[in-house]
Amino acid sequence: MFACVIRGEHVWEIARLPGLAAFRDTLAVFEAWDYADGQIAAVMQDPPPDCAIPLADVRLEAPLRPRQIFCTGANYRRHVAELTAKQTDPVTAGMSSDERVAAAYAMMDERARNGVPYAFVKLPSAVTGPYDHIVLPAGVEEPDWELELGVVIGRPVRRISRENALSAVAGYVVANDISSRDRIYRADMKVIGTDWLASKCQESFLPLGPFIAPARFVVDPQDLRIELKLNGQTMQDESTADMIFDVARQIEYISSLVRLLPGDIICTGSPAGNGTHYQRFLRPGDVVEGTITGLGTQRLTCIAEPVQP
Structure with a gap:
């Protein structure tokens, strides 16, 4: 290697x-x-x-084995607004569907102006190559895809400003934040909330690659097309322009909490079209193809977790 x-x-x-x-x-x-x-x-x-x-x-493996991996959730306007619009509360109960959607978009815009990204970590052991298998763990009922723009950090940064944040970026990579939807929330400890270890850190749950494009070749990270196909059918198709918090804002926020190191990866959120939307989750034999403008295409086949003797 x-x-x-x-x-x-x-x-x-x-x-x-x-x-x-x-x-x-x-x-x-x-x-x-x-x-x-x-x-x-x-x-x-x-x-x-x-x-x-x-x-x-040559066989292309994962282009990087990072020390730290950060992810941001709920970061695409259309995706979050559509999910929010499906929910009703005392304020939206009397609204039409279109009115709920408009209210949801207004809420996303306010979050972009005055809110902060929702960030969490993922284990480096979840990384796999761009043409490897996605191993579907035994007992997981809702394994889902989340194609994302991955950002590779090129120098140590702490508390960097949004205006200077892109200077810390070495390159960009295709990433797929595979998630077990049925394991995100602990039924026995609802007050604690999300369980990212159980839902996102399984072996092969972060395909990376096929390569890292140096930042100088990516004119604008907020003008890239993200497309995921499942068995040849397009499921996700969105521009990174739809991010609520752009790449620079995410770097600013994460570096305000921890020191970012060279080679660290930030997975910047996934657009609409996850399996949850379709109520269609990954199965053995599925072929998942993920493409981002200028960053190539990864192609992975899903397999069941081998039975241990």
Whole structure:
């Protein structure tokens, strides 16, 4: 396993490029991102042909094994507004469906102006590759998909401002925050709320890749198309422009709580079209394809968790 640069139908092992022998894995690259990115860009202007390997001859694993993974929930306006509009309370009970939707959008806009992101953590052991299996755990009844834009941090940051936050971004990656919906809430401890360990940290519950696009190639992270297909049928199709809290605001907020480290990943929320919306959850044999503009496509097959002897 090695860190590489992908261009067209060939890859170059980074550690074999001039001046880059120390960078044998991608975490090492991001720990020295400012130097490594510039050096890689300079070398790849005229890449050494004798180091090129046909892409067809390599297996792409997860492009990064991060130390910390952060996720934000309820972060797309249409998604949250539609869910909110389905709920009734004393204020909305007398409203028509259209009026409830309008009220929900107004609430989302107010949250964007004066609220904060809803952030939580996910274990690095959940990471899997872009063409691997999604293992559906025994006993889980509602395994769901959540295609998301992943943000890779390129330098240590603490309490960075929204205006400067994107300067800390090294690159972007396709991420799928697989979730067990039936395990999010503990029936025996409702007052405590969500149980992210049980619902989101299972093996293979964070497919990453196929590659990380350096930030200089992504003109605007708020202008990317997110599309997920289940067995060839489009289930999610939305622009990152619909985020309630944009990438910069999320970095600002998370870094106000903890120190972000090079190679950390922030999964920035998932748009409308999850399995919960369709009441159709993942099953063994399902093929899940996730695409984000300029970041490639991951393709994973769902399998049942193997029975332990």
